[in-house]
Amino acid sequence: MxxxxxxxxxxxxxxxxxxxxxxxxxxxxxxxxxxxxxxxxxxxxxTPLGRLLFSTEWHPSTGKFGLLTFIVGTFAVTAGAMLLAVPPCLLSAIYLSEYAPRWIRTLSAPLIDLLAGIPSVIYGLWGVLVIVPLVQDRIAPLFGVKSTGYSVLAAAVVLAVMIVPVLVHISVEVMKAVPRELREASLSLGATRWETVKHVVLRKSRSGLFAAGVLATSRALGETMAVLMVAGNYVFALPRTPFDQAYPLPALIANNYGEMLSMPHYEAALMAAALVLLLIVLIFNVTSQAILLRFARA
Amino acid sequence: MNRRSAEESIFKGLMGLSFLAILAALATIVGTVVWKGLPAMNWDMLTKTPSGGFYLGGSGGVLNAIVGSLYLAGGATVASSCLALPIVLGLNVYARRASRLVTFTRFSMDVLAGVPSIVFGAVGYVLMVALGLKASLLAGIIAVALLILPIMIKAMDEVVRLVPQEMAEASAALGATRLETAFLVVARQALPGLATAVLIAFGRGVGDAASVLFTAGFTDNIPDSLMSPAATLPLAVFFQLGSNLPEVQERAYAAALILMAMILIVSLVTRELSRRLSRHNVR
Structure with missing residues (x-):
């Protein structure tokens, strides 16, 4: 030795x-x-915090830095994405955890991983080539509105697809954690499979599912490149309809990095934007992790 | 009775539709990139750097961005592996199981993994200014290393956790120190998973654009030192797509195809490697 x-x-x-x-x-x-x-x-x-967070005036050249337009833009595209993504993802997760035959489960895992691995810029490219024209030529006329296609809706669609892996993956995990015996008890009482899902599985896993949603929200809030490419980035007005342009916080930061040295306080304002974004994301993220941690212990 | 089974079939139908919709979205994404990228692809894209007037439709390729992305993601992966491996082994071998520190570290890695990449970009920029650096390969590596560190720690932790406690105990019983147990026994048993974790992080590093936007700069040359700026593929896609010239936009599609292919290759290698390396494991 x-x-x-x-x-x-x-x-x-x-x-x-x-x-x-x-x-x-x-x-x-x-x-x-x-x-x-x-x-x-x-x-x-x-700057008073109220003016920074709740003013829509963004004029870097005169030193006015109100972030409201961007905060509203961030929440608008995220809310849209959640509305579009949650129902199909929940149903798919129920399918994968409760109904799907084994071969579909094993086949879908790498596919969903692939979806998670696709770089943000590629989602953005897909948005520009497919979703933006779709909104401009098909969906907006359907509602009788004119839109360039670069809109809250387009960003929401792209984001919705981007958060699918998080939503599906965690939801399936959470539902699989529900003990088999509970399902068997429900089935033996004469409940159908769907009734078992509705009254037992979903009920038992609802806090975990909620956490999955909150986590997906935090991901969507911070997504940059894809949103930057399709949201339109209009500074001077808040979005009023899904067909209006939006200018989310991450897009603001990414778009202006080149110019930030040219004006006084501009860099500080963009760093403040990053700070606000980070704090918003952290609130959602910490909440969901705390719920998931409690769920795992129970 | 009839109403109950009708409800069941309606929801089963909806589930099938939702699942198909997700698969269809994946198919149109991959399809769009291939369909638009293939016609724009040529050998020059892979083997040449941009020549004069490239961004006005001149000749050349995106070799600068391909090499830049590999250097950047490679450097960041090496840097964060050097931190992630000892941390994960420390959590699983040195620290007491399920102690407060371990639980808290896992929690804080979950939180850190959720920090948006644009924020890592901004922090990387702050660090860069503080260290007196210019936009360079090194600054980009720092930003990307920060971004992928929590991802790597989480992925490594997941596999090291599965190493049976008995193996560490057997190693200790033979007189090994915890250091020897950690690196020679536990890390060896978890090697396939560790390799997978490293490659997952590498893939994230290659694909991320927001974190290098401020820090790595962009250049037509292949970086020749850590201090020179570096181009990256995602930014090459982004910048060229913003052009008004169709020839330049075509190049964005080709660059996107190259990026997609790189990501696919990394994920296939990951699967194959983890299969091969796990042959000699104790089960």
């Missing part, structure tokens, strides 16, 4: 190092928030 004291010394040294790394990775999120706070301080310091 080689020198034992050296082995033990190494073990203790690495133990310390690893512990330090674990602590660092845990405070990383605090570091991110602080870094954004510091860089956006010139704006946070001078």
């Amino acid at each position: 080689e020198d034992n004291s050296a082995r033990l010394f190494n073990d203790r040294l690495i133990r310390r190092l690893i512990l330090a790394l674990i602590v660092v990775v845990n405070v990383l999120i605090v570091g991110i928030v602080l870094a954004l706070c510091v860089r956006s301080w010139p704006i946070l310091d001078g």
Whole structure:
């Protein structure tokens, strides 16, 4: 055996190092928030919070930085995406967890993984080539409106497809966690399969399903490139209908990085936008993780 | 009785439709990229960097972006593996099982994995300015490494957790230190999963655009050092799609096809690798 004291010394040294790394990775999120706070301080310091969050005036050249247009844009496209995505994803998850034969389950897993792995820019390209013309030529005329196609609706459709993997994956996991015996008890009482799903499986897994929805919302809120490419990014008005353009927060940040050094406070305002986005996303994200953690314990 | 079974069949029908709709969306995405990208594809796209007037329809290809993306994602993957592996082994071998620190770390990685990539881009930019760097390969690697770190830790943790406790105990009983147990026994048993985790993170790194927008810059040259700016494929797609010239837009489609192919290759290699490496595992 080689020198034992050296082995033990190494073990203790690495133990310390690893512990330090674990602590660092845990405070990383605090570091991110602080870094954004510091860089956006010139704006946070001078502007009342109400004016920053609830004013629609965005004139970087005169130093007016109201984020309301962008916050509303973010929530508009996200809400649209959730409305479009939740019903089909829930039904698909029920199908995959309760009805589908084994071969469909094994086949669908890599397909849904593929959907999760497709880069955001490709979703954006698909949006520009397929969804935007569809909205412009087919859907908007159906409602008797004129639209360029670059709209809340187009962004919502693209986002809806992007959050499918999160929604389906977590929902299936959550429903699979419902004990088999509960299903059997329900079936033996004469309930049909659908009644068992409705009254037992969904009831038992509703908090987990809710968490899946909240998590998907947080993903949709922060999605950048695809939304940037199809939402239209109109600064001067709030979207009133799904056919209007929207300008979500991530798009604002991504679009203006080139110009931010040219005007005073512009960079600080964009960093403040990133901070606001991060805090909104964190609220949703932490909520869903906390629910899922409790669900896993129960 | 009849109403009950009618309700069942209606919902079964709706479920089938929903599932098909999701598959159809996937098919139209892949289909659009292939159908638009193939006619625009040529050998020059893969083997040449942009020459003069490329963005006005001149000749050349996107080799700069292909190589840039590989360098960037490769560098970021190496950097975050060096942090992720010790952290995950620490959580599973050194720390007590289900201790507060372990639970909290898992929770905070879930939260960190949900931070939007544009925020990592902004933070990467802040770090870059603080370190006195310019937009460069190095700054891009830092931003992407931060982005994929929680993803990698989560994926590694999932597989290292499954290594039987008895293996670590057997190793300890033979006189191994925890360090030796962690890296020689636990990591070896989890190797297929670890490789998968690394490749998943690499795939995310290749595909992400928002985090490198501020930090990596964009250039027509292949980066020759960590300090030179680097082009990336997603940004090549994005910028060229924004052009008014159809020839340049065509190139965006071709670049998208290349990006899609890279992602597919990475995910196929992941599957194959994890199958091969798990042959020698203790089951």
